[in-house]
Amino acid sequence: MADLLIGIDFGGTHIKVGCFDEALRLHKRGSVATEVDMGPTLVVDHIVGAITALLDCTGHKLGDIRAAGIGIPGPADYQAGILINSTHMPGFRNTPLRQMLIDRLHCPVAFNSDTNVACFGEFTAGAGEDVDDMVFFTLGTGIGCGIISHGKLIQGATGSAAGVGHVIVYPEGEPCNCGQRGCAEAYASAANTARRARAAIEAGATSSLASLEEISCKDVYQHLARGDALARRITDDTAGALALLCVNMLHVTDPARIVFAGGMIGAGPALLTPIRERFDQLIWRIRRETVEIVFASLGPDAGITGAAAMAREATQEGPS
Amino acid sequence: MADLLIGIDFGGTHIKVGCFDEALRLHKRGSVATEVDMGPTLVVDHIVGAITALLDCTGHKLGDIRAAGIGIPGPADYQAGILINSTHMPGFRNTPLRQMLIDRLHCPVAFNSDTNVACFGEFTAGAGEDVDDMVFFTLGTGIGCGIISHGKLIQGATGSAAGVGHVIVYPEGEPCNCGQRGCAEAYASAANTARRARAAIEAGATSSLASLEEISCKDVYQHLARGDALARRITDDTAGALALLCVNMLHVTDPARIVFAGGMIGAGPALLTPIRERFDQLIWRIRRETVEIVFASLGPDAGITGAAAMAREATQEGPS
Known part of the structure; x- marks a missing residue:
């Protein structure tokens, strides 16, 4: 019986695949190296090979798949299922990735951005599974975001x-790679938290971080734990920018929960506590807000789980 | 045949009512003074009286109404159809206004905020009728907003x-009545545009506005037209805050159109042109945005039109 759901998480270094039942219980996960230089056809071959290997382990075959979902790094035409281009994947220009997967898997394939897919995973089976309205942030090189309103992802025009x-x-703040100034991501992504620490040291700030050859965001939080004053200032600014985002998103889409994800949440309370404190200082006084600010709970499985959840939704709504 | 739609716009001074056909063509409009001191029962009497008078004019009766909709000044429990309280309407505490109207009109009644209703009117039959994703701002004492995503209003948790x-x-900007600092509304509402002009004059700025006893937002734009330098600075700041809102909303909900409404749009290009110019300066360079920034087109009929459109949608989805 075709009742299996496949979730695919197309990452920069690895493509993860997961095989789920209809209740989104994970049966088996696997992964292949991304190797985008091989081009789309061979990469799809590898994805299908990884899925077949998963199915073999549990005594299933491709015909047992009801639907699959894939989260991909943008930019893409999500309606058409086409990966438009990516600086990291020059061979993937205007690649009809969804159709290529449909042709090989013979089932409906849901197709969305990696961030939206991870957001939908946390919403369906993780930190947001008991709410209808959620905002999801993933802190990495940039700041990714997904927004769920009344149980649906907001996709935009x-x-x-x-x-x-x-x-x-x-406004008029730090220049961002996008060409704007003062973007949240120019301050509070993992990469820019580290960058601000490096810039402060180059400008003469004293810090235990100065002895390191390279400074990562993880280093900044480690030196914060050891009492470094510069690390305190840098991480306070990160928390301040993230708290402003939380206040603003509360006023725009009114989520019941705001969920932070990405490697940076490994910093734990040193990241979360000051975001919550700064939020409480910034937010209005005319009513008491009940939004919860929490960490994601699915870890590296968020992508495959969300892709499988989208696959399930696609078949419930009819093939997409 | 019950095929008429009634739109009710519960304003601070007048309650407007409109009678529409299923294609949202306005048959007849009317209004009654709001007189909230009379209390909910008598106000509902007046609303029903005004609707009956409209129907009489076109040879119809209450039984010809398929559904009605009402836009009300918040705060309210929109799910339950209850007006919770309002500083302007002390007699309307926890008033089950939707049920009171259902009991009198014997039809489904859609119930939402005045801003969401006006937004839905512009979306259905006005400046946004050919798009699926829209952001609507109304500039008055404060800044009201409605957001349409994939044809639906975003309501929040x-x-x-x-x-x-x-x-x-x-951040750390002008204090707002809400208790926050630096809110868009603290700069760019009609009331706060006028307030900033008054404050600048009190602080010693030279301006042709200084001769006025009271300064309204309309005055500021009139003196701008006559070349007053302070009016230029004040209105530039208004446009700057509104352009920032447009940039931020583009990144959050990705609308195809941003629609400004409210009495302040009477300022015409003196308001709209600098918003568009500032938006073009602020927005990122990594892709060309196609969002259009325009004025609303329904004028004072937006509320009754949107309420009737919500009434129609409520009957299409089943009574709400």
Whole structure:
């Protein structure tokens, strides 16, 4: 019986695949190296090979798949299922990835951005599974975002909704790679938290971080734990920008929960506590807000889980 | 045949009512003074009286109404159809206004905020009728907002979505009545545009506005037209805050159109042109945005039209 759901998470270094039942219980996961240089056809071969290997382990075959979902790094035409281009994947220009997967898997394939897919995973089976309205942030090189309103992802007129990393939190502030100034992401992504620490040291700030050859965001939080004053200032600014995003998103889409994800949440309470404190200082006084600010709970499985959840939704709504 | 739609716009001074056909063509409009001191029962009597008078004019009766909709000044429990309280309407505490109207009109009644209703009117039959994703701002005492995503209003977990007037555009900026600092509304509402002009004059700025006893937003734009330098600075700041809101909303919900409404749009190009110019300066360079920034087109009929459109939608989805 075709009742299996496949979730595919197309990452920069690895493509993860997961095989789920209809209740989104994970049967088996696997992965292949991404190797985008091989081009789309061979990469799809590898994905299908990884899925077949998963199915073999549990005594299933491709015909047992009801639907699959894939989360991909943008930019893409999400309606058409086409990966438009990516600086990291020059061979994937205008690649009809969804149709290529449909042709090989013979089932409906849901297709969305990696961030939206991870957001939908946390919403369906993780930190947001008991709410209908959620905002999801993933802190990495940039700040990814997904927005769930009444149980549905907000996609926007051009599929570019939830680019909240480029909300301007400090007008005339730090230049961002996008060409704007003062974007949240220019301050509070993992990469820019590390960058601000490096810049402060180059400008003469004293810090235990100065002895390191390279400074990562993880280093900044480690030196914060050891009492470094510069690390305190840098991480306070990160929390301040993220708290401003939380206040603003509360006023825009009124989520019941705001969920932070990405490797940076490994910093734990040193990241979360100051975001919550700064939020409480910034938010209005005319009513008491009940939104909860929490960490994601699915870890690296968020992508495959969300892709499988989208696959399930696609078949419930009819093939997409 | 019950094929008429009634739109009710519950305003501070007048309650407007409109009678529409199923294609949202306005048959007849009317209004009654709001007189909230009379209490909910008598106000509902007046609303029903005004509707009956409209129907009489066109040879119809209450039984010809398929559905009605009402836009009300918040705060309210929009799910339950209850007006919770309002500083302007002390007699309307926890008033089950929707049920009171259902009992009198014997038809489904859609119930939403005045801003969401006006937004839905512009979306259905006005400046946004050919798009699926729209952001609507109304500039008055505060800044009201409505957000349409994929043809549906975003309501949020507590019904408070689209409170975008309280998005913080200038951290640590002007105090807002809500208790935050730097809210868009603290700069760019009609009331606060006038307030900033008054404050600048009190602080010693030279301006042709200084001769006026009271300064309204309309005065500021009139003196701008006559070349007053302070009026230029004040209105530039208004446009700057509104352009920041437009940039941020583009990144959050990715609308195809941003629609400004409210009495302040009477300022015409003197308001709209600098918003568009500032938006073009602020927005990122990594792709060309196609969002259009325009004025609303329904004028004072937006509320009754949107309420009738919500009534129609409520009957299409089943009574709400």
